Amino acid sequence: MEFKDLVKIRQSDRGFLDKVVEHEKLVLIAEAGRLSPSACNSQPWLFHIVESPEKVKQIALDAQVLEMNPFLKTAKAFIIIEEVFAKLMPGLAGLIDSQTFAKLDIGGTVNSICLQATDLGLGTCIIGMIDRRKIIKTLGLNNETKIVSFIAIGYAKDSKIRNKIRKDISETVKFY
Amino acid sequence: MEFKDLVKIRQSDRGFLDKVVEHEKLVLIAEAGRLSPSACNSQPWLFHIVESPEKVKQIALDAQVLEMNPFLKTAKAFIIIEEVFAKLMPGLAGLIDSQTFAKLDIGGTVNSICLQATDLGLGTCIIGMIDRRKIIKTLGLNNETKIVSFIAIGYAKDSKIRNKIRKDISETVKFY
Numbered sequence: 001m002e003f004k005d006l007v008k009i010r011q012s013d014r015g016f017l018d019k020v021v022e023h024e025k026l027v028l029i030a031e032a033g034r035l036s037p038s039a040c041n042s043q044p045w046l047f048h049i050v051e052s053p054e055k056v057k058q059i060a061l062d063a064q065v066l067e068m069n070p071f072l073k074t075a076k077a078f079i080i081i082e083e084v085f086a087k088l089m090p091g092l093a094g095l096i097d098s099q100t101f102a103k104l105d106i107g108g109t110v111n112s113i114c115l116q117a118t119d120l121g122l123g124t125c126i127i128g129m130i131d132r133r134k135i136i137k138t139l140g141l142n143n144e145t146k147i148v149s150f151i152a153i154g155y156a157k158d159s160k161i162r163n164k165i166r167k168d169i170s171e172t173v174k175f176y
Numbered sequence: 177m178e179f180k181d182l183v184k185i186r187q188s189d190r191g192f193l194d195k196v197v198e199h200e201k202l203v204l205i206a207e208a209g210r211l212s213p214s215a216c217n218s219q220p221w222l223f224h225i226v227e228s229p230e231k232v233k234q235i236a237l238d239a240q241v242l243e244m245n246p247f248l249k250t251a252k253a254f255i256i257i258e259e260v261f262a263k264l265m266p267g268l269a270g271l272i273d274s275q276t277f278a279k280l281d282i283g284g285t286v287n288s289i290c291l292q293a294t295d296l297g298l299g300t301c302i303i304g305m306i307d308r309r310k311i312i313k314t315l316g317l318n319n320e321t322k323i324v325s326f327i328a329i330g331y332a333k334d335s336k337i338r339n340k341i342r343k344d345i346s347e348t349v350k351f352y
C-alpha cells in the first residue's frame with residue numbers, strides 16, 4: 001500500500017473483536033517501532049507488550065481513569081512505552097539535557113507502531129490519560145518508571161474508515 | 177510497499193543531489209503529517225515549508241550550529257515544525273497542561289513526514305541542534321515561536337540503504 005493511503009486508514013479504534021492478536025504481528029509492530037529514528041540513535045524507549053489474557057484484563061482495568069475509556073476491556077494487547085535514558089553524542093551531552101529529544105523520538109516510534117499495526121489489519125488507540133501507578137505495579141516495574149505512551153491494540157470492531165477531521169490546511173501549512 | 181519495508185529504507189540522509197524537490201511532493205508530505213494523530217485531535221503543529229532557492233540557502237546557513245551539519249547546504253527543502261497551542265477536550269483541559277502531549281504528537285507527525293518523503297523517493301534528515309533565533313528571523317516569525325523540529329529534504333546523494341544499528345531487541349522489548 002502506498003504510504004499516502006496508509007495514513008488515511010490509520011484511525012483510533014475504540015472497540016475490538018474477540019479475536020486474538022497474533023504474537024508474530026506484535027513482534028513485527030515492535031520491530032517497526034525499534035527501527036524509528038532518534039537523536040544520536042539514542043533509542044530512549046522500552047516497549048512493554050502485554051498479550052497474555054490475564055495481564056491484558058488487568059492492564060485494561062488499571063488504565064481506566066475517570067471511566068473515560070470503557071472500550072479498553074475489549075483490547076487484546078497493549079503496548080506501554082517507557083522513556084529511558086537517552087545517550088547523546090559526547091559533544092552534545094555536555095551542552096543539553098539527555099532527554100531533550102526523548103518525547104519527540106518516542107512520539108515517532110508510537111506513530112510507527114500504530115502505522116505498522118494498521119498495515120497488518122489491526123486497530124489501535126493511543127490513550128493519554130492512564131493510571132500509571134497501577135500499570136507500573138501490575139508489570140512489576142520500579143516506581144520511578146516513566147510511562148509516556150499507552151496503545152491499545154486489537155482487530156477493530158467497526159472496520160469503517162472515517163473521514164479525518166483536521167484544521168484547514170491554511171492553518172497548518174505555510175510555504176516559503 | 178509494505179510498511180515493514182518502508183521503515184527499513186527510511187534513513188537519515190546527509191547529502192543531497194542538485195535536483196529540485198517537486199512542490200506536489202511537498203504537499204503530499206505535509207498532508208501525511210497533517211493526518212497523523214494527536215491528543216483530542218488537537219494538532220499542535222504548524223509546518224513551515226521552505227522551498228524557494230533563496231530561502232532554502234538562507235535557512236541552511238541559519239540552521240548551522242557549531243559547524244555540525246555542513247551537508248545542510250545541499251538540501252533542497254526544509255520542513256520546520258512549530259509547536260502551537262493544543263486545545264484539549266474541556267474535561268481534560270482543567271486537569272492537565274494543554275501541551276502535555278504536544279511533543280509526543282509532533283514526534284509522530286515528524287515520523288509521518290519522513291516516511292512519506294521516503295515513500296516518494298526522497299531523503300530526509302531530522303536535525304536537533306539548530307539556531308532557532310536565526311530561523312525565526314528569516315521566516316519573519318514572532319520571537320516566541322516554538323520551533324521544535326527541523327527536517328532537511330532532498331534526493332539523497334547516496335542511495336545505498338544502510339543496515340540499521342539498534343540496541344538488541346532484548347533491551348527494547350519485553351513481553352508479558
